[in-house]
Amino acid sequence: MRNLVKILVIVSLVVSFSSAKKVYKLKMATTWGPTLSPLFDAAVNMAKMAEEMSNGELKIRIDAANKHKAPFGVLDMVKGGQYDLGHSASYYWKGKDIATLPFTSMPFGLTAPEQYAWFYYGGGLELMQKVYARHNLYSYPGGSTGVQMGGWFRKEINSVDDLNGIKMRIPGFAGEIMAKLGVQVTNIAPGELYTALERNNIDALEWVGPSMDINMGFHKVAPYYYTGWHEPASEMHFMVNKKVFDKLPKHLQAILENSMKLAAYNMYAQNYDMNATAWKKMKEEYPSIQVKTFPKEVMDAMKKANKELREELSAKSPELKEVLDSQDEYIKKVREWTKMSDYLYIKDNI
Amino acid sequence: MRNLVKILVIVSLVVSFSSAKKVYKLKMATTWGPTLSPLFDAAVNMAKMAEEMSNGELKIRIDAANKHKAPFGVLDMVKGGQYDLGHSASYYWKGKDIATLPFTSMPFGLTAPEQYAWFYYGGGLELMQKVYARHNLYSYPGGSTGVQMGGWFRKEINSVDDLNGIKMRIPGFAGEIMAKLGVQVTNIAPGELYTALERNNIDALEWVGPSMDINMGFHKVAPYYYTGWHEPASEMHFMVNKKVFDKLPKHLQAILENSMKLAAYNMYAQNYDMNATAWKKMKEEYPSIQVKTFPKEVMDAMKKANKELREELSAKSPELKEVLDSQDEYIKKVREWTKMSDYLYIKDNI
Numbered sequence: 001m002r003n004l005v006k007i008l009v010i011v012s013l014v015v016s017f018s019s020a021k022k023v024y025k026l027k028m029a030t031t032w033g034p035t036l037s038p039l040f041d042a043a044v045n046m047a048k049m050a051e052e053m054s055n056g057e058l059k060i061r062i063d064a065a066n067k068h069k070a071p072f073g074v075l076d077m078v079k080g081g082q083y084d085l086g087h088s089a090s091y092y093w094k095g096k097d098i099a100t101l102p103f104t105s106m107p108f109g110l111t112a113p114e115q116y117a118w119f120y121y122g123g124g125l126e127l128m129q130k131v132y133a134r135h136n137l138y139s140y141p142g143g144s145t146g147v148q149m150g151g152w153f154r155k156e157i158n159s160v161d162d163l164n165g166i167k168m169r170i171p172g173f174a175g176e177i178m179a180k181l182g183v184q185v186t187n188i189a190p191g192e193l194y195t196a197l198e199r200n201n202i203d204a205l206e207w208v209g210p211s212m213d214i215n216m217g218f219h220k221v222a223p224y225y226y227t228g229w230h231e232p233a234s235e236m237h238f239m240v241n242k243k244v245f246d247k248l249p250k251h252l253q254a255i256l257e258n259s260m261k262l263a264a265y266n267m268y269a270q271n272y273d274m275n276a277t278a279w280k281k282m283k284e285e286y287p288s289i290q291v292k293t294f295p296k297e298v299m300d301a302m303k304k305a306n307k308e309l310r311e312e313l314s315a316k317s318p319e320l321k322e323v324l325d326s327q328d329e330y331i332k333k334v335r336e337w338t339k340m341s342d343y344l345y346i347k348d349n350i
Numbered sequence: 351m352r353n354l355v356k357i358l359v360i361v362s363l364v365v366s367f368s369s370a371k372k373v374y375k376l377k378m379a380t381t382w383g384p385t386l387s388p389l390f391d392a393a394v395n396m397a398k399m400a401e402e403m404s405n406g407e408l409k410i411r412i413d414a415a416n417k418h419k420a421p422f423g424v425l426d427m428v429k430g431g432q433y434d435l436g437h438s439a440s441y442y443w444k445g446k447d448i449a450t451l452p453f454t455s456m457p458f459g460l461t462a463p464e465q466y467a468w469f470y471y472g473g474g475l476e477l478m479q480k481v482y483a484r485h486n487l488y489s490y491p492g493g494s495t496g497v498q499m500g501g502w503f504r505k506e507i508n509s510v511d512d513l514n515g516i517k518m519r520i521p522g523f524a525g526e527i528m529a530k531l532g533v534q535v536t537n538i539a540p541g542e543l544y545t546a547l548e549r550n551n552i553d554a555l556e557w558v559g560p561s562m563d564i565n566m567g568f569h570k571v572a573p574y575y576y577t578g579w580h581e582p583a584s585e586m587h588f589m590v591n592k593k594v595f596d597k598l599p600k601h602l603q604a605i606l607e608n609s610m611k612l613a614a615y616n617m618y619a620q621n622y623d624m625n626a627t628a629w630k631k632m633k634e635e636y637p638s639i640q641v642k643t644f645p646k647e648v649m650d651a652m653k654k655a656n657k658e659l660r661e662e663l664s665a666k667s668p669e670l671k672e673v674l675d676s677q678d679e680y681i682k683k684v685r686e687w688t689k690m691s692d693y694l695y696i697k698d699n700i
Contacts, residue, residue, distance in 0.1 A: 049608055053403055055601035108699060111692055113463065113496070113622050120616065121623035146463070147691035210687070227694040251405035255605075258399055258612055265615040266470065272463050273471035275691070276684040283686075291690050293698055334626040335699075336633075337560070340641050341497035341625070342461055343696045344577040346688060348643055349458060 024248060025059045028085035029078065031071045031092065034064040038211065038270045039236060042143035043087040046238065046263035053255045060085065078239045079135050086239040087142055090128075091172060099131045099319035102327055103139070105148075105231040107174060107306045109327060112144045112233040112268055113342075114334045119235075122330045127323050128237075138245055140260040142236035143267025146275065150226030150294065151206035152197065152218040157226070157294060160301050169193060169205040173309070174230035180305035181298075190216075197221050206230070210282060211274035219282050219289050227293045229302060236267070374598060375409045378435035379428065381421045381442065384414040388561065388620045389586060392493035393437040396588065396613035403605045410435065428589045429485050436589040437492055440478075441522060449481045449669035452677055453489070455498075455581040457524060457656045459677060462494045462583040462618055463692075464684045469585075472680045477673050478587075488595055490610040492586035493617025496625065500576030500644065501556035502547065502568040507576070507644060510651050519543060519555040523659070524580035530655035531648075540566075547571050556580070560632060561624035569632050569639050577643045579652060586617070 028047065032040045047060035063083070065071040074086040075093050090103035102109070103124075110118055118124040119141055132139040151170065157163060164182035175185045188196050188205075196202045198221045207213050209228075219225070238260045245253060283289060294302070314321040378397065382390045397410035413433070415421040424436040425443050440453035452459075453474075460468055468474040469491055482489040501520065507513060514532035525535040538546050538555075546552045548571045557563045559578075569575070588610045595603060633639060644652070664671040 049604070052604040053601055053608060055599070111695065113618070116615075116619040117622040117626065120619050147695050149691075209691070227690055227698070229695070229698065232695050249405070251403055254399070254402040258403060258608065262608055262612045262615070265466075265612070268463070269466040269470050272467040272684070272687070276467065276687040279687050279690070280683050291694075293694055299698055333630050334622070335696075337622070337626040337629050338696060339700065340577055340629070341499075341559070343693065344641075344643055345461065345497050345579070345582050346685075346693045347697075348577070348579065348649055349685075350689065 021055070021057055023057060023059055024252060025061070026084040026244070027082075028060055028062045028087060029068050029070075029074045029083040030062060030064050030086070031074050031088040032064060033066050036212075038143065038145075038267050038274060039087075040064060041270065042236060042263045042267040045266055046087075046142075046259045049262060050255050050259040053259065054252055058252055058255065075135065075137070075239065078241050079137060081241060081243075084241050084244045088237060088239070089142075089234065090139065090237045094173070097131065097134070097319075098313055098317045099323060101173065101313075101320065102323045103128050103131070103235065103237060105234040106324070106327065107177060107230040108303060109232055110331055110334070111338065112146050112235075114331065114338060115144070115233045115235060116141070116265070116268075117334060118327065118330045122334075123326055124330075127326055131319060131323065132239070133242075136242045138240045138242055140238045140240075140257065141264040142238040142260065143264045143271075144236075145208060145211075145231075145234045145271050146268060147209065147228040148231040148234055149206075149209045149213070149228050150230065151204055152213070152222035153204040153224040153226060153292075154197070154200070154222045155203065156224055156292065157298060159295065160298055163298065166203040167201070169196075169202055170230075171206075174206065176309055177230070177302055177305045180308070181301050194218065194221070209271075209275050210278035211271050214278040214282055219286050223286075223288055224290055224292050227291065229294065229299065235264070238264075371405070371407055373407060373409055374602060375411070376434040376594070377432075378410055378412045378437060379418050379420075379424045379433040380412060380414050380436070381424050381438040382414060383416050386562075388493065388495075388617050388624060389437075390414060391620065392586060392613045392617040395616055396437075396492075396609045399612060400605050400609040403609065404602055408602055408605060425485065425487070425589065428591050429487060431591060431593075434591050434594045438587060438589070439492075439584065440489065440587045444523070447481065447484070447669075448663055448667045449673060451523065451663075451670065452673045453478050453481070453585065453587060455584040456674070456677060457527060457580040458653060459582055460681055460684070461688065462496050462585075464681065464688060465494070465583045465585060466491070466615070466618075467684060468677065468680045472684075473676055474680075477676055481669060481673065482589070483592075486592045488590045488592055490588045490590075490607065491614040492588040492610065493614045493621075494586075495558060495561075495581075495584045495621050496618060497559065497578040498581040498584055499556070499559045499563070499578050500580065501554055502563070502572035503554040503574040503576060503642075504547070504550070504572045505553065506574055506642065507648060509645065510648055513648065516553040517551070519546070519552055520580075521556075524556065526659055527580070527652055527655045530658070531651050544568065544571070558584075559621075559625050560628035561621050564628040564632055569636050573636075573638055574640055574642050577641065579644065579649065585614070588614075 030043050050058045074088045077083045078086040090100045093100040128139050167184045169188050170178050179185045194217050380393045400408045424438045427433045428436040440450045443450040478489050517534045517536055519538050520528050529535045544567050
């Protein structure tokens with residue numbers, strides 16, 4: 001009897017211990033500061049959903065850029081294990097690995113609905129994992145801004161000549177294209193952009209779209225708002241340290257993965273709403289703003305420069321070429337559908 | 351000592367019992383049969399995610415229409431408690447409650463990105479809950495087909511006169527609009543549609559879009575494929591019995607809600623991909639298919655009929671009017687953004 005009691009005690013203790021909830025505390029670094037809506041919101045939204053759904057088994061602490069001081073060090077910090085997760089944009093890592101470039105958005109590339117279809121049903125996510133596996137990371141879409149605008153210009157652009165010699169803030173791959181067209185591409189800290197534009201130190205600049213441009217005030221000093229061509233669906237991304245993720249119980253892996261996916265889609269809807277709201281406000285306060293598309297001559301020159309740059313880079317990196325080829329192949333198929341569905345629907349309702 | 355041991359046994363047993371996993375078994379009825387992709391897939395996807403994320407605490411059994419035999423009885427069955435969950439389309443319930451109509455899609459209404467923005471950031475979901483609360487249900491978006499095509503026609507439509515007297519299968523609200531334009535609207539069982547079209551018993555029919563039309567074979571007998579106007583973003587919906595949901599632990603409520611949201615977005619991406627793939631195949635096999643938009647005269651007549659019907663219904667139901675007003679208000683704002691973003695981007699890339 002005494003032995004039976006002892007066994008019962010031990011069994012019960014083991015059972016209650018093993019079924020007690022273990023809390024996994026994870027740390028996430030973002031490239032953004034804590035007020036950069038909707039980008040930072042996507043990270044917060046993801047962490048909140050993961051905590052709620054896991055009943056507290058997952059606890060995710062978010063360090064914004066003002067805390068860790070390394071907005072463009074996020075990939076290295078997650079890779080190196082200082083952080084378990086990161087929220088950033090894939091094209092920031094093109095200097096480390098050019099194959100990461102196309103997972104954000106490519107000039108003249110996929111729109112947001114097309115790109116989500118490519119990621120989840122057209123092989124895009126598999127290619128993303130393949131590229132990031134070389135960095136011991138998993139990577140997932142982290143929220144689309146939708147179409148980014150082509151930028152604010154003080155003067156109208158009617159030809160390639162009009163672009164020649166103008167000073168413009170436009171970073172990254174799009175900046176390289178503009179440079180090929182004769183634009184003097186400059187880099188200016190975000191906090192100084194408004195003054196530079198107002199004082200004619202620059203002639204034009206590219207930022208994001210109405211949702212994020214409105215607080216910068218560019219519309220007060222540059223009346224021409226050019227439509228997008230260079231980032232038709234900029235997708236942020238979540239990174240996860242592979243070792244950390246692989247050690248999590250299966251159901252927490254599922255929660256984390258689905259929280260990232262859902263936070264990404266949510267940000268797309270959120271920014272769509274924010275763009276609509278911000279544009280309405282801008283236009284009401286500054287009715288003189290003119291929405292412009294670049295003339296065909298300029299678009300053709302951009303397309304040519306884009307093609308040349310892509311070919312140069314692809315020749316050096318078969319890994320990049322594989323991703324670009326997959327997107328090119330997909331766009332051929334999916335664009336036909338976009339044209340006969342959303343495009344013609346809107347065209348008939350203008 | 352003996353007493354201490356006894357207490358330990360009891361405490362341990364209580365702890366291990368109380369922390370043992372409770373399994374919540376839920377039953378879901380769908381309006382679709384088990385092979386109707388991507389609609390049925392969304393229900394399966396939702397259940398799978400909920401089970402995985404809950405580590406088996408949620409078990410969802412899905413009964414397709416061929417099992418429960420009541421595709422249009424899903425709302426009543428979930429309301430009455432025979433089922434805990436349902437997957438269907440909100441506009442099927444317009445005969446019971448006209449205010450449920452606009453949560454699927456309205457003619458000349460919101461596109462999918464616009465509608466998701468309205469649901470989650472423009473007050474749409476709150477209105478949906480308000481309408482469904484009267485039926486003791488919660489309701490959530492359940493997957494968008496995107497733009498549905500205007501249908502297959504044997505002859506080209508160049509005027510309202512050309513529509514007068516033609517026989518067309520087009521159910522629901524869109525059918526009422528067509529009837530106002532002189533179309534003889536008929537109802538034919540899906541299994542007999544192809545033969546009816548082939549044998550000239552009908553002149554035209556509306557189904558969904560390439561993804562679901564391809565297996566019906568309509569493109570083999572009707573060469574004109576008209577673009578969409580009546581369902582620019584048909585959103586399926588999940589229903590949940592309120593009592594059942596309210597009794598679930600908070601984390602399982604979060605899992606269920608997020609699984610529904612994510613399954614909805616996923617279906618939108620899946621169907622976008624399916625449409626692109628199906629259209630490519632159709633067009634390769636039948637290059638003679640012509641994509642057509644209705645001429646302005648016809649579109650204007652449709653818009654007029656649509657307006658009249660909406661006003662008649664709104665006059666009878668303030669609940670419907672509230673939802674329609676919210677969508678109208680939202681579209682005014684969001685469409686400006688759609689035009690300057692995705693629309694002009696595609697236009698410049700044709």
